[in-house]
Amino acid sequence: MSKDRAFHRRGIKSSYLVMGFLSIFFTQLLLNLFIFGYLELQQMGGVWQSSFAIQAFFREGVAPEVVEKVQEEVKALPLAGEVRLVSSEEAKNKFLGYFSLQEEDLGLEENPFPPSLEVRARRVEELPLLAQELEEIEAFEEVFYGGENTEALLRFYRFFLTAGGFLLLALFVFSLLVVTAVIRASIQARGIEIEVWSLIGATKKFIRAPFIYQGMMEGLSGGVAAFLVSLVFFHFLLDFLNTSFPLFFWISWEELVLPLGVVSVLMGSFLGFLGALLACNSVEEESAK
Amino acid sequence: MEFLEFKKVYKVYPTGVRALDNVNLSIEKGEFVFLWGATGAGKTTLMKLITREELPTSGEVWLEGCEISALEDRYLPILRRNLGVVFQDLKLVPHWTVYENLISPLQVLGVRKKYAHHLVEEILDLVHLQDKKHHIAEWLSGGEKQKLCLGRALIHRPHLVLADEPTGNLDGATALELVGALFEFSKKLGATVIIATHSEELISQFPARLVVLNKGKIIQS
Numbered sequence: 208m209s210k211d212r213a214f215h216r217r218g219i220k221s222s223y224l225v226m227g228f229l230s231i232f233f234t235q236l237l238l239n240l241f242i243f244g245y246l247e248l249q250q251m252g253g254v255w256q257s258s259f260a261i262q263a264f265f266r267e268g269v270a271p272e273v274v275e276k277v278q279e280e281v282k283a284l285p286l287a288g289e290v291r292l293v294s295s296e297e298a299k300n301k302f303l304g305y306f307s308l309q310e311e312d313l314g315l316e317e318n319p320f321p322p323s324l325e326v327r328a329r330r331v332e333e334l335p336l337l338a339q340e341l342e343e344i345e346a347f348e349e350v351f352y353g354g355e356n357t358e359a360l361l362r363f364y365r366f367f368l369t370a371g372g373f374l375l376l377a378l379f380v381f382s383l384l385v386v387t388a389v390i391r392a393s394i395q396a397r398g399i400e401i402e403v404w405s406l407i408g409a410t411k412k413f414i415r416a417p418f419i420y421q422g423m424m425e426g427l428s429g430g431v432a433a434f435l436v437s438l439v440f441f442h443f444l445l446d447f448l449n450t451s452f453p454l455f456f457w458i459s460w461e462e463l464v465l466p467l468g469v470v471s472v473l474m475g476s477f478l479g480f481l482g483a484l485l486a487c488n489s490v491e492e493e494s495a496k
Numbered sequence: 497m498e499f500l501e502f503k504k505v506y507k508v509y510p511t512g513v514r515a516l517d518n519v520n521l522s523i524e525k526g527e528f529v530f531l532w533g534a535t536g537a538g539k540t541t542l543m544k545l546i547t548r549e550e551l552p553t554s555g556e557v558w559l560e561g562c563e564i565s566a567l568e569d570r571y572l573p574i575l576r577r578n579l580g581v582v583f584q585d586l587k588l589v590p591h592w593t594v595y596e597n598l599i600s601p602l603q604v605l606g607v608r609k610k611y612a613h614h615l616v617e618e619i620l621d622l623v624h625l626q627d628k629k630h631h632i633a634e635w636l637s638g639g640e641k642q643k644l645c646l647g648r649a650l651i652h653r654p655h656l657v658l659a660d661e662p663t664g665n666l667d668g669a670t671a672l673e674l675v676g677a678l679f680e681f682s683k684k685l686g687a688t689v690i691i692a693t694h695s696e697e698l699i700s701q702f703p704a705r706l707v708v709l710n711k712g713k714i715i716q717s
């Protein structure tokens with residue numbers, strides 16, 4: 208008989224506990240996938256952006272003093288980051304190396320490659336602006352950067368980051384809605400308890416406390432579970448990606464641990480807490496009618 | 497100052513039913529009162545104005561110098577902790593045990609566990625539920641549920657006990673026994689007790705004040 212009773216009592220609560228746990232677990236998994244994608248995108252962006260540089264070619268027969276002076280001038284530009292001089296010699300060697308040629312193959316007496324400056328922007332968004340400024344310098348024959356293509360790429364990347372941010376936010380709101388709905392259902396299932404507590408003089412705080420606690424525990428355990436599952440999942444995923452596409456800039460597994468852990472645990476318990484609070488509010492409002 | 501006082505109280509439900517019609521009533525501390533009336537006379541409504549489950553449409557309800565009909569919602573817990581109520585529809589938590597249902601008012605009051613446990617044992621003896629202590633409330637018979645509800649109303653030794661048809665599901669002998677226990681409680685602790693009933697048999701058995709309610713009006717007090 209006492210066994211039956213235990214079963215009966217646990218039955219009421221556990222089904223809702225499991226639902227709350229699962230709702231947070233799955234939304235948190237989704238969130239973690241997103242965080243991975245976001246971090247990966249940022250990482251790729253970083254690597255890829257640093258490969259952007261402006262090539263500014265000097266006019267033919269420019270004097271070495273002028274080259275030096277202009278280099279200093281460019282370095283002083285507020286938008287400019289790293290500035291590197293590419294001498295005609297270096298440019299020639301690069302060309303030869305690139306096409307696997309010997310010096311004699313060119314059959315030239317003079318070096319036809321002009322010296323140039325390789326200029327990086329402090330912020331990649333300012334690349335076009337910087338290029339414009341360089342174009343105004345007399346000593347340059349031609350200033351080359353990706354132009355419209357680069358700008359389009361930049362726009363695309365920025366769009367991705369913004370969209371990712373919004374999606375992350377949407378996902379958060381979505382999880383909150385799900386968690387609230389689930390905890391609300393569990394509170395409504397215990398409506399008689401709440402009514403009785405209120406009738407025998409329990410304060411709002413007293414009545415709410417177990418639900419808030421339950422919500423936070425569901426959130427915390429859901430978050431921790433999602434964190435552990437994500438870690439295992441990403442471990443295998445990154446292994447696979449690194450062997451299949453070794454040249455790509457994959458984020459390392461170790462770099463993922465901290466952000467995923469912090470977000471899963473904090474977000475999980477916060478979602479559980481907020482969900483329980485919102486659910487309590489809406490149930491109270493309803494019963495006040 | 498009267499212990500409990502109704503002043504020109506009207507209660508009209510949104511459906512238009514006039515449940516209480518100019519009720520004026522004073523009850524003194526320690527009185528044992530039967531509130532007698534046919535079904536629909538307004539007994540439960542009168543009780544609900546004291547527990548603040550309902551507000552009067554007009555008029556005032558005073559308890560121990562406090563106008564409870566004007567009490568702010570946030571003070572309701574304080575009011576209710578000082579009442580012991582046997583609800584007509586019992587309001588037990590069905591999936592809690594007898595013990596859990598009994599101890600709940602003490603948890604609200606923050607009574608220490610050991611003392612609370614002691615009080616539960618005392619009350620179990622009073623309402624004869626000692627052997628059902630760990631049973632789920634849902635599984636009790638109608639009469640046992642009513643005993644449990646009475647036990648929960650008395651466990652924190654309130655100054656005012658409201659019992660709404662507390663013997664509805666009981667046979668004559670058990671009903672007498674239960675009201676007898678309430679009578680003892682009242683005498684021993686000086687508590688004020690109001691029992692709503694439509695049973696004529698019951699009211700003849702105790703030396704108590706009789707308040708008669710008919711269609712929302714008090715016709716004898």
Ligand SMILES: Nc1ncnc2c1ncn2[C@@H]1O[C@H](COP(=O)(O)OP(=O)(O)O)[C@@H](O)[C@H]1O
Nearest residue numbers: 509511513515534535536537538539540541542
């Ligand atoms: N919540 C309510 N809404 C509308 N009418 C109600 C409500 N509660 C009670 N009544 C009506 O008020 C009258 C008095 O009811 P009640 O106080 O329960 O009487 P009693 O307890 O004496 O049987 C009845 O006609 C009943 O139908």
Ligand SMILES: [Mg+2]
Nearest residue numbers: 539540584660
């Ligand atoms: Mg009634």
